[in-house]
Each structure stands twice: as C-alpha cells, then as structure tokens.
Amino acid sequence: MVRLTRIYTRGGDKGETSLGNGARVPKHDLRVAAYGTVDEANAAIGLARLHCEGESDEILSRVQNDLFDLGSDLCTPEEESPKHPPLRVSAAQVERLEREIDRLNADLDPLTSFVLPGGRPAAAHLHLARTVTRRAEREMTALATVEAVNPEALRYVNRLSDLLFVLSRHENDRGAADVLWVPGKNR
Numbered sequence: 697m698v699r700l701t702r703i704y705t706r707g708g709d710k711g712e713t714s715l716g717n718g719a720r721v722p723k724h725d726l727r728v729a730a731y732g733t734v735d736e737a738n739a740a741i742g743l744a745r746l747h748c749e750g751e752s753d754e755i756l757s758r759v760q761n762d763l764f765d766l767g768s769d770l771c772t773p774e775e776e777s778p779k780h781p782p783l784r785v786s787a788a789q790v791e792r793l794e795r796e797i798d799r800l801n802a803d804l805d806p807l808t809s810f811v812l813p814g815g816r817p818a819a820a821h822l823h824l825a826r827t828v829t830r831r832a833e834r835e836m837t838a839l840a841t842v843e844a845v846n847p848e849a850l851r852y853v854n855r856l857s858d859l860l861f862v863l864s865r866h867e868n869d870r871g872a873a874d875v876l877w878v879p880g881k882n883r
Contacts, residue, residue: 708723711723713728715727715728715771715772715773716768716771716772716782717772717773717775717778717782719773726835726838726839726842726843727770727771727773727839728771729835729839730770730832730835730836730838730839731766731767731770731771733828733831733832733835734763734766734767734770734832734853735763735767736828736831736832737763737825737828737829737831737832737856738760738763738764740821740824740825740828741756741760741763741825741860742760743824743825744756744818744821744822744824744825745757745760747816747818747821747867748818752818752863752866752867755796755859755863756863758792759793759856759859762785762789762852765783765784765785765789766785766849766852766853768782768783769782769783769784769785769846769849770836770839770845770849773843773844774843774844774846784846784848784849785846785848785849785852786848787848787851789848789852790848790851790852790855793852793855793856793858793859794855796859797855797858797859797862800859800862800863800866801862803870804862804865804866804870804871805870805871807871807874808876809878809879810876810877811861811864811865811874811875811876811877812875812876812877813827813864813875814875815864815867815868815873815874815875816868816869816873818864818867819864819865819867819868819874820864822860822861822863822864822867823860825860826857826860826861826864829853829857829860830857833850833854833857836849836850836853837850
C-alpha cells in the first residue's frame with residue numbers, strides 16, 4: 697500500500713519528474729503525458745459518477761481503480777529482471793470490460809446514426825470521459841512507437857472508451873434519450 701506523508705517534494709521544480717523505476721525525465725516526456733492523460737480520464741469519470749447510481753456507478757468505481765493500475769503500469773518502463781516487479785494491467789481486466797460492454801449493449805437498440813455527446817447529464821459526462829480516454833490512447837500509442845508499452849494496457853484503454861460509450865447510451869434511458877447526428881441538418 698502507498699503511504700504519503702508529504703505532498704510536495706520539490707523534486708519537480710526544475711521540470712523533471714521520477715518514473716516508477718526511479719529514472720528522471722522531463723515532465724513533457726511521452727510517458728508522463730500518457731499517464732497524465734489517464735489521470736485526466738479518471739477525473740472525468742469521477743465527474744460522471746456524480747450523476748450515476750447503481751450498476752453504472754459500481755462499474756465506474758472499478759474502472760477508476762483500474763486507471764490507477766494503468767497509470768502505475770505506464771509510469772514504470774518495461775525492463776528485464778526488475779528488482780521489484782511492477783504492477784501491470786492484465787488480460788483479466790480487459791476481459792471484464794468486454795463482458796460489461798456486451799451485457800450493457802444487449803439492452804440497447806441498434807444505432808441508426810452517430811450519437812452526439814449529450815442527452816442526460818451522466819451521458820454527457822461519460823462522453824467527455826470517453827474523449828479524454830481516446831486522447832490517452834493516442835498518447836499511449838505514440839509512446840509505443842518509441843518505447844515498449846504493455847499490450848494489455850493498450851487493449852484496456854481501447855475497450856474503456858467503448859465501455860464509456862455504451863454506458864453513456866445506457867444512462868440515456870438505454871438509448872432513448874441519445875442525441876443523434878442528422879447529416880447536413882443545418883445547411
């Protein structure tokens with residue numbers, strides 16, 4: 697368990713931060729940007745939870761914990777024979793998201809158009825969380841072009857954006873309150 701007794705360390709005052717393995721990197725490093733955006737997604741999910749109850753809130757609670765796992769995974773570069781094996785996102789976490797997506801999606805009417813972000817407050821916040829999650833995914837894939845990234849972490853963030861989309865429809869009265877795109881409507 698993590699125990700924090702001091703909130704500020706002054707270690708980042710010159711624009712650097714420490715990774716999980718102790719290495720110092722600039723705060724604009726691709727790895728730091730990736731796990732920083734995962735943190736943003738987690739904050740957006742926290743806002744969405746203010747408007748969710750029951751099953752949706754339970755799912756999002758688990759996701760928030762998983763996103764700390766993901767942040768831990770991303771902040772610790774892969775290396776052979778590490779002194780302390782790092783926490784990594786697992787296939788089981790990805791599979792749980794897939795089961796939740798399938799179960800929730802089974803109750804939704806098929807889409808007849810793209811969905812615009814909006815509808816009920818919970819859905820609107822979930823759409824925001826989905827877009828932040830997609831940005832985290834883009835940053836993670838950019839990182840993966842120059843450094844090793846856990847493939848399960850990439851799968852997790854990809855599935856998470858799908859889950860947030862399905863949850864937004866679920867929160868929009870199972871899709872009945874979805875705001876649909878009407879191509880060319882305002883020409």
